[in-house]
Amino acid sequence: xxxxxxxxxxxxxxxxxxxxxxxxxxxxxxxxxxxxxxxxxxxxxxxxxxxxxxxxxxxxxxxxxxxxxxxxxxxxxxxxxxxxxxxxxxxxxxxxxxxxxxxxxxxxxxxxxxxxxxxxxxxxxxxxxxxxxxxxxxxxxxxxxxxxxxxxxxxxxxxxxxxxxxxxxxxxxxxxxxxxxxxxxxxxxxxxxxxxxxxxxxxxxxxxxxxxxxxxxxxxxxxxxxxxxxxxxxxxxxxxxxxxxxxxxxxxxxxxxxxxxxxxxxxxxxxxxxxxxxxxxxxxxxxxxxxxxxx
Amino acid sequence: xxxxxxxxxxxxxxxxxxxxxxxxxxxxxxxxxxxxxxxxxxxxxxxxxxxxxxxxxxxxxxxxxxxxxxxxxxxxxxxxxxxxxxxxxxxxxxxxxxxxxxxxxxxxxxxxxxxxxxxxxxxxxxxxxxxxxxxxxxxxxxxxxxxxxxxxxxxxxxxxxxxxxxxxxxxxxxxxxxxxxxxxxxxxxxxxxxxxxxxxxxxxxxxxxxxxxxxxxxxxxxxxxxxxxxxxxxxxxxxxxxxxxxxxxxxxxxxxxxxxxxxxxxxxxxxxxxxxxxxxxxxxxxxxxxxxxxx
Numbered sequence: 001x002x003x004x005x006x007x008x009x010x011x012x013x014x015x016x017x018x019x020x021x022x023x024x025x026x027x028x029x030x031x032x033x034x035x036x037x038x039x040x041x042x043x044x045x046x047x048x049x050x051x052x053x054x055x056x057x058x059x060x061x062x063x064x065x066x067x068x069x070x071x072x073x074x075x076x077x078x079x080x081x082x083x084x085x086x087x088x089x090x091x092x093x094x095x096x097x098x099x100x101x102x103x104x105x106x107x108x109x110x111x112x113x114x115x116x117x118x119x120x121x122x123x124x125x126x127x128x129x130x131x132x133x134x135x136x137x138x139x140x141x142x143x144x145x146x147x148x149x150x151x152x153x154x155x156x157x158x159x160x161x162x163x164x165x166x167x168x169x170x171x172x173x174x175x176x177x178x179x180x181x182x183x184x185x186x187x188x189x190x191x192x193x194x195x196x197x198x199x200x201x202x203x204x205x206x207x208x209x210x211x212x213x214x215x216x217x218x219x220x221x222x223x224x225x226x227x228x229x230x231x232x233x234x235x236x237x238x239x240x241x242x243x244x245x246x247x248x249x250x251x252x253x254x255x256x257x258x259x260x261x262x263x264x265x266x267x268x269x270x271x272x273x274x275x276x277x278x279x280x281x282x283x284x285x286x287x288x289x290x291x292x293x294x295x
Numbered sequence: 296x297x298x299x300x301x302x303x304x305x306x307x308x309x310x311x312x313x314x315x316x317x318x319x320x321x322x323x324x325x326x327x328x329x330x331x332x333x334x335x336x337x338x339x340x341x342x343x344x345x346x347x348x349x350x351x352x353x354x355x356x357x358x359x360x361x362x363x364x365x366x367x368x369x370x371x372x373x374x375x376x377x378x379x380x381x382x383x384x385x386x387x388x389x390x391x392x393x394x395x396x397x398x399x400x401x402x403x404x405x406x407x408x409x410x411x412x413x414x415x416x417x418x419x420x421x422x423x424x425x426x427x428x429x430x431x432x433x434x435x436x437x438x439x440x441x442x443x444x445x446x447x448x449x450x451x452x453x454x455x456x457x458x459x460x461x462x463x464x465x466x467x468x469x470x471x472x473x474x475x476x477x478x479x480x481x482x483x484x485x486x487x488x489x490x491x492x493x494x495x496x497x498x499x500x501x502x503x504x505x506x507x508x509x510x511x512x513x514x515x516x517x518x519x520x521x522x523x524x525x526x527x528x529x530x531x532x533x534x535x536x537x538x539x540x541x542x543x544x545x546x547x548x549x550x551x552x553x554x555x556x557x558x559x560x561x562x563x564x565x566x567x568x569x570x571x572x573x574x575x576x577x578x579x580x581x582x583x584x585x586x587x588x589x590x
Contacts, residue, residue, distance in 0.1 A: 061550065075550060076550045123440075123441040123442070135515075139434055139435070139437070139439055139441060140434070140435070140437040140438075140439065140440065140441075142434070142435040142437065143435075144434055144435065144516070144517070145418075145435065145517065146418040146434060146435075146516060146517030146518055146519055147418070147513075147517045147518060147519050147549070147551050147553060147554075148517055148549060148550070148551055149517060150514065150515055150516065150517050151514050151517075151548065151549065152514055152515045154514050154548060155510075155511045155514050155515065156452075156453060156507055156510060156511060156544065157451075157453075158451060158452075158453050158454075159453075171546050171547065171548040172544070172546060172548065212451055215450075215451060216450045216451060216511060216515070217515065218442075219445065219446050219447055219449050219450050220430075220445055220447045220450060220511070220512065220515050220516065221439070221441060221445065221515065221516075222439070222440065222441030222442045222443055222444060222445050222446075223441055223442060224441055224442050249451065249467070251466050251467060252466065253446065253449060253466040253467065254442070254443060254446065255356065255370060255371045255443070256442050256443055258442060259442075
């Protein structure tokens with residue numbers, strides 16, 4: 001059985017074809033321009049591919065409330081042209097197969113729980129640290145939604161005592177995303193992350209913020225695995241710094257061996273590497289078939 | 296059908312008998328002393344009452360992992376005598392009915408979603424602000440657990456710029472519980488909460504911390520209702536202060552009418568008032584019967 005997967009990011013779209021086991025054997029990537037142009041490429045890629053369901057992991061915010069008149073839309077995004085775009089509606093015009101739609105990070109969390117670092121677990125979070133900071137969550141075996149969907153990248157955090165950067169989130173200034181996203185690194189230090197590799201202070205401050213957020217996610221969601229991906233996390237020196245700081249912040253309060261004795265296996269990079277998002281969209285596509293059978 | 300409900304708090308136990316509709320018609324309360332003494336009173340209350348299931352909402356931390364050898368225990372509590380107490384085991388010695396065990400706050404969240412302020416919703420959080428700060432959560436129609444269970448009272452928060460109090464959490468010093476619990480009020484101001492009624496600064500600082508935590512809970516869990524109970528919340532002047540600060544902190548980012556237009560109906564006191572915990576334990580008891588039928 002073949003599934004279509006769309007990883008819809010604000011910078012680029014990745015489309016792929018995959019099988020039940022999550023294996024991807026055909027993929028294409030193109031920049032996110034206007035919906036018209038971008039969707040034309042999506043439709044052209046999937047045509048004649050005999051896919052039986054489509055999974056979409058999308059940048060947001062998106063409307064996931066099935067009772068809403070704008071279900072399946074990208075809603076209040078600041079990204080030009082994509083505001084109020086009917087994503088599911090556009091796909092449905094061209095393909096009459098079941099469609100599953102969720103946030104890109106929820107898709108990645110699902111993919112990681114099926115085939116990656118959280119395999120076999122009913123609970124995990126997937127954090128991406130890049131242009132923005134997004135987090136997807138599986139709790140009690142379900143992807144987490146609610147009033148809307150989580151927007152955990154924007155939680156309020158404490159400032160590092162030596163950090164004078166004002167923050168770059170247009171909504172909250174110095175929230176997590178405002179202080180620890182890729183653009184915040186560039187604005188604070190005047191250079192891209194890659195050029196900052198040897199500057200210890202950069203990564204100390206970055207890990208201070210990410211660890212704080214992760215400690216709060218652990219206290220609030222109690223995930224069984226914390227997966228950290230995205231462009232900024234290519235700086236692998238961040239992992240030991242973050243783990244150490246999380247343990248320090250929790251200070252023995254959460255009495256779980258995973259944290260007290262085996263933090264190296266608890267806070268980890270994606271098991272699926274850069275495929276987490278696309279594999280997640282395949283997992284979403286599979287879910288859409290399961291849901292359809294239950295109706 | 297009659298259900299037994301136990302609201303097991305660190306200060307007092309409340310036991311009750313209730314029906315399917317959550318109505319409680321018999322209740323008793325006694326101080327939490329030693330497990331031997333306290334459980335004797337519990338057993339004596341429920342004897343000859345013809346209950347068909349028992350629900351327990353307990354202070355924690357507790358072990359909720361059914362595969363664990365200490366499932367149903369109160370685990371690493373600092374409360375004298377209760378460390379490693381086999382709560383379910385003790386009840387089972389005397390009653391051969393299905394038992395459901397969860398945190399006191401998860402129980403209250405379940406009760407509120409069945410009969411209270413979150414009736415009909417599949418998502419809510421129940422926050423109690425008293426001797427400690429605890430939060431229970433329902434997400435996607437399920438009570439939230441994970442590695443252990445959430446311990447949201449201990450999240451890290453930003454200090455109020457005028458607050459010089461060092462915090463009173465033995466684990467994290469100035470986490471939410473350390474800065475906003477009942478004891479923190481007494482230690483900071485040298486008087487009990489009730490005597491501070493007319494001091495505006497007290498409630499400004501208190502609402503600053505609670506609003507910050509609630510903003511983060513909203514960003515992380517996206518609950519459909521935020522319910523605030525516990526002794527400190529008897530200070531009803533806190534509600535408008537907290538609502539205003541939450542809206543300010545989120546700054547329009549979460550585009551939901553519940554927050555933008557109707558915050559008064561979104562952040563609310565418990566619909567069940569002081570019965571939230573006990574009614575929640577009845578709801579847990581009902582769940583134990585449902586679970587048994589599904590086995």
